Amino acid sequence: ELKVEQNPLFLSMQEGKNYTIYCNYSTTSDRLYWYRQDPGKSLESLFVLLSNGAVKQEGRLMASLDTKARLSTLHITAAVHDLSATYFCAAPLNYGGSQGNLIFGKGTKLSVKP
Amino acid sequence: EAQVTQNPRYLITVTGKKLTVTCSQNMNHEYMSWYRQDPGLGLRQIYYSMNVEVTDKGDVPEGYKVSRKEKRNFPLILESPSPNQTSLYFCASSPIPGSSSYNEQFFGPGTRLTVL
Numbered sequence: 048e049l050k051v052e053q054n055p056l057f058l059s060m061q062e063g064k065n066y067t068i069y070c071n072y073s074t075t076s077d078r079l080y081w082y083r084q085d086p087g088k089s090l091e092s093l094f095v096l097l098s099n100g101a102v103k104q105e106g107r108l109m110a111s112l113d114t115k116a117r118l119s120t121l122h123i124t125a126a127v128h129d130l131s132a133t134y135f136c137a138a139p140l141n142y143g144g145s146q147g148n149l150i151f152g153k154g155t156k157l158s159v160k161p
Numbered sequence: 162e163a164q165v166t167q168n169p170r171y172l173i174t175v176t177g178k179k180l181t182v183t184c185s186q187n188m189n190h191e192y193m194s195w196y197r198q199d200p201g202l203g204l205r206q207i208y209y210s211m212n213v214e215v216t217d218k219g220d221v222p223e224g225y226k227v228s229r230k231e232k233r234n235f236p237l238i239l240e241s242p243s244p245n246q247t248s249l250y251f252c253a254s255s256p257i258p259g260s261s262s263y264n265e266q267f268f269g270p271g272t273r274l275t276v277l
Contacts, residue, residue: 080265089251090204090268135204137266147192147211147257148219149266153203 049074051138053152060126060159068155070119070136079112079119080149082135090135094121126159133157163188165269167252173275174242182237182272184252191257193235194219194266195227197248204251210235211257242276249273 050073060066070079078097082090094103096112096119103110107130109122119136133154140148165186174180186193194209196219206219210229224246226238235254239246252269 082268089270090253092265092267095265147255148194148206148209151204153201 049076049138049140049150051136051150051152053134053136053155056153056155058155058157060123060157062127062159062161063125065125066123068121068123068134068157070121070152072117072119072136072138072150074117075114076117076138077114078139080137081110081119081121082137082151084133084135084154086132093134123157126157128159128161131157131159163267165252165254165267167250167269167272169272170270171273173277175277176243177241180239180242180274182239182250182252182274184235184237184269185233186235186252186254186267187233188254188256188267189232190254190267191232192266193229193252193254195225195235195237196251196253197221197246198251198271199248207237207250242274244276247274247276 052071054069081093083093084090094110099114101112107124112119133156135151135154137149137151168183191212195207196204198204205221207225208219208227210216213229213232216227229235250272253266255266
């Protein structure tokens with residue numbers, strides 16, 4: 048059974064600081080997804096990581112994937128208040144994702160304070 | 162605009178009164194799914210569909226029904242709602258991966274359901 052675990056689940060940061068959110072998954076997967084959710088809103092796709100060693104960056108967020116370690120990271124650089132949200136990672140239920148289902152982590156609630 | 166729509170966005174109902182939440186996507190996606198989101202429990206899958214007339218149970222299907230008669234629509238039916246079905250519901254769709262696509266899921270805006 049595929050399990051996706053994120054840590055930390057809650058993260059309170061000061062503006063300007065750096066931090067990393069970790070996403071571990073339990074079975075072989077060739078891809079990993081990151082989503083952002085603002086309070087009361089829907090999930091918005093942030094990054095799609097499709098291969099070992101993939102790295103993607105958008106503004107102050109950078110995501111990477113190590114399929115051998117079954118680990119993805121979401122690194123936050125010089126945090127600002129606008130990054131406050133809940134971040135989810137998700138892995139396909141089967142290798143290659145052909146079946147369609149994604150298994151989501153429980154989410155990391157990030158709060159950036161001045 | 163490519164999107165997943167859900168209706169209604171908010172609904173307050175009473176125990177036992179049948180309701181349907183509609184979901185529609187305009188991206189010609191084969192795969193569609195329903196999730197519920199509850200505090201501390203994350204996203205849990207209710208049902209999913211890999212194509213027209215093909216549906217299957219997710220992790221928490223009890224008390225729900227779905228149908229997929231057309232590719233674009235995937236309604237969620239609660240035949241006899243109960244208070245433990247009070248939740249935030251999301252519909253999502255994605256292409257089935259092929260040589261030029263990958264199963265990034267696109268989410269609808271959510272339906273907040275309260276069952277009294």
